[in-house]
Amino acid sequence: MIVQRVEKHLIKQNNPFYSMFCDFTHKSKNLYNHANYLVRNEFVKNDKWLRYGDMDKLLKADTDFNDYRQMPTAQSAQQILRLLEKDWKSFFAAIKDWSKYKDKYLGRPKLPGYKPKDGKHILILTNQNVKLKDKGLKSMNQYYNKMISRYREVAKRMNDSDYSNRMAALTRKRNHKIDDYMHKASRYVIEYAVSIGASTIVIGNNKEWKQESKLSKVVNQTFIGIPQKRFIEMIQYKAQDIGLNVILQEESYTSGTSFLDKEEPIKANYNKSRRVTRGLFVSNKGIKINADVNGSYQILMKVFPNAFAEGVEGVALHPVRVNVA
Secondary structure (H helix, E strand, C coil): CCCCCCCCCCCCCCCCCHHHHHHHHHHHHHHHHHHHHHHHHHHHHHCCCCCHHHHHHHHHHCCCCCCCCCCCCHHHHHHHHHHHHHHHHHHHHHHHHHHHCHHHCCCCCCCCCCCCCCCCCCCCCCCCCCCCCCCCHHHHHHHHHHHHHHHHHHHHHHHCCCCCHHHHHHHHHHHHHHHHHHHHHHHHHHHHHHHCCCCEEEEECCCCCCCCCCCCHHHHHHHCCCCHHHHHHHHHHHHHHCCCEEEEECCCCCCCCCCCCCCCCCHHHCCHHHCCECCEEECCCCCEEEHHHHHHHHHHHHHCCCCCCCCCCCCCCCCCCCCCC
């Protein structure tokens, strides 16, 4: 059984984006009503259903009413038209059912109505409209560690205490943000697996890796605070909802053995010197590959030794290089 899960965010009136969203939801209502007028008019006069494609062309070219162009982007306007088409589909389905089973209804189903003049309607923003900016787990933890250190110093100086209400509030806020981030990331993993027709997700997982971490103090502060176990659990239950398998695999020797050289990820083949930098692995033939991609392939090889017997068909990880000025 597929379970739909959503997240609810309340935007308070003191939020700097509150007035903007109020304005756009009102304009969304205007567009919905304008498009609905066109569809109703065509249906009543000509007994024809004006479909989404025709609505989009008419409203996009309309110079007398700019409801379409007042939306944040064309994608947002098109999503409103799709919602209207969905309402009309429901209407026609109800009419068909009513014609067969009139005793189920109090009367003939009515045409999709107009939204209140001073009301609002749903605003849909696609991934082409909205992008995450400066919201990675790394930056969250860096900010959290910095502020906690500052608040602890103040609490010690003012009250001779190691903890304060402000620290508790900051911790709750940080935990909520990380939970939200991981829900979105785990959903992306599931959706990608479905999009490529995968039936199994393999996750590398070493027990107590945080306790054995030999990274620097600064790097440890960044990554140790990320609840990996919780993230894995999110992937597992989301996968279970739609029938995907999830396999946890310990990842010993995967970072120091070469996938390109068809080496088994065992101690005898382990040579970490080929991982020349944190993000780069060089094969025995001098071929360069992203170190995490190499490690991921080797983790997969532990579970499915013959997975790449006929070569590599596709890659889920596509690292990109970003030049920072």
